[in-house]
Amino acid sequence: MPLTNVQARDVEALLHPYTPLHRLAETGPLVLDHGKGVCVYDTQGREYIEGMSGLWCAGLGFGDEELIEAAKEQLSRLPYYHLFGGKGMEPAIELAEKLKEIAPMPVSKVFYTSSGSEANDTQVKLAWYYNNARGKPQKKKIISRIKAYHGVTLMTASLTGLPANHRDFDLPLAGVLHTDCPQHYRFAEPGESEAEFVARITASLEALIAREGADTIAAFIAEPVMGAGGVIVPPAGYYERVQEILAANDILFIDDEVINGFGRTGNWWGCQTMGFTPDTLSCAKQLTAAYAPLGAVLIPDAVYDAFVEQSRKIGTFGHGFTYGGHPLGCAIGVKAIDIYQKRDIVGRVRALAPQFAARLARLDDHPLVGNTRAKGLVGGVELVADKATRRAFDPGKGVGAACARACEAHGLILRALGDTIAICPPMIIAAEELDALFDRLERALDDTEALVV
Ligand code: PLP
Secondary structure: OOOOHHHHHHHHHOOOOOOOHHHHHHHOOOOEEEEEEOEEEEOOOOEEEEOOHHHHOOOOOEOOHHHHHHHHHHHHHOOOOOOHHHOOOHHHHHHHHHHHHHOOOOOOEEEEEOOHHHHHHHHHHHHHHHHHHOOOOOOOEEEEEOOOOOOOOHHHHHHOOOHHHHOOOOOOOOOEEEEOOOOHHHHOOOOOOHHHHHHHHHHHHHHHHHHHOHHHEEEEEEOOOEOOOOOEOOOOOHHHHHHHHHHHOOOEEEEEOOOOOOOOOOOOOHHHHHOOOOOEEEEOHHHOOOOOOOEEEEEOHHHHHHHHHHHHHHOOOOOOOOOOOOHHHHHHHHHHHHHHHHOOHHHHHHHHHHHHHHHHHHHHHOOOEEEEEEEOOEEEEEEOOEOOOOEOOOHHHOHHHHHHHHHHHOOEEOEEEOOEEEEOOOOOOOHHHHHHHHHHHHHHHHHHHHHHO
16 A cells, blocks of 8 residues: 555654554555544544553553643643752752552652663662672672563663673673573473572572672562563462562562553552562553653662762762653642542452453464453453464564454554553453453454465
8 A cells, every 4th residue: 555645744753653664665654643432543534442551651641631631730730849969949849749649668858860771770879889888899780581671771771681782782781690580471480380480590590699699789670560571470379489588688679560550460560460579669551640751769768868868978860751740741740649549440450450461362263362461440462373382483474463463454453562452441441341451452463364374
């Protein structure tokens, strides 16, 4: 199909993130115009169920009048201010108070960023600064996991455990260690039970710490349910053991709640669903339901106290972003949390989770589907060349991407993470809309099967 005028202008002017650039002129971008509820509409007026909440972020859907009003009100009152040099403003204060109230662990202070990457990048700087402050200058390495996703800055792309984020970007940086991915389906030995798998990969984490020396390792970072690596739900007992190992070695547990946070997994926080208590926490995305960019780092007492000592010694706390704590994002964040609470979004997610899990499990019978997994309202469908042996498709075949395109043809936006199709609908989705989402996905899987056989 020839490109429309707006598609041609897009291809001419934009560098698209995470896009096969060599094919874009031929496939054409999908240019969206507006959204309402769980749907978005392209420039031709076609409707799509937004089955990914954009990028796991628009958890309250599109066109929410309360969020729009909160934004308008803040823009007319004070469209910008910052927190540098001891300045403050009400929305930043109120949001920090709310975050402290709902946090899954005791929090001393909230530090704002504009994105999830900046939040995790800040976590690393804070861990280094903290260990310098407490006289442990060697304790600096960060452990992450294969298939993790923590962002795209130099350090967070290094922490990310996906080849496309490293290759030819000259990453990862030194001081980043990747340990096992806790995905039983892909990484278990033949015949290995989940419990045996957990015992093996946590022993491997312990061995890594012993080999490198605990006195050289500052922190371990993890998404409770792993998102962009393919929606991976670690087996029972995994985090319990990881937490014990970290505590025994004086290693900070950084919880990356950028996708998991604010109800997505059926609790306020993914760590509550997965059964661990972190030392520090990063959040973003659903923090503002994606109506404005904002990230936050939740900092415990011990770490904050060390920063105060550093400030005494150095003269200031030398870190901060121009838009960290932007009043627009903070005002929207306050309203988003208010909505999550008064509309009982956690309760909604829990009520819809059985239907979500059942419709996902139905896909297990499809010839292309090797494995499905879900927690709350986030799920993954892994497509394979051979169900019995779990053999993956040749990545060059682009089967996942073909399936995502087939979804679009059926009026559904999902995201292909390699050959895993991710599903993360707005948490306001109605039961009938959830059924419509899966009906469309089933049709798209049939179309994809017809293409690959
Ligand atoms: N951490 C996780 C778990 C993410 O999924 C993402 C983005 O998808 C990030 C961090 C990075 O966030 P951002 O894209 O806002 O920089």
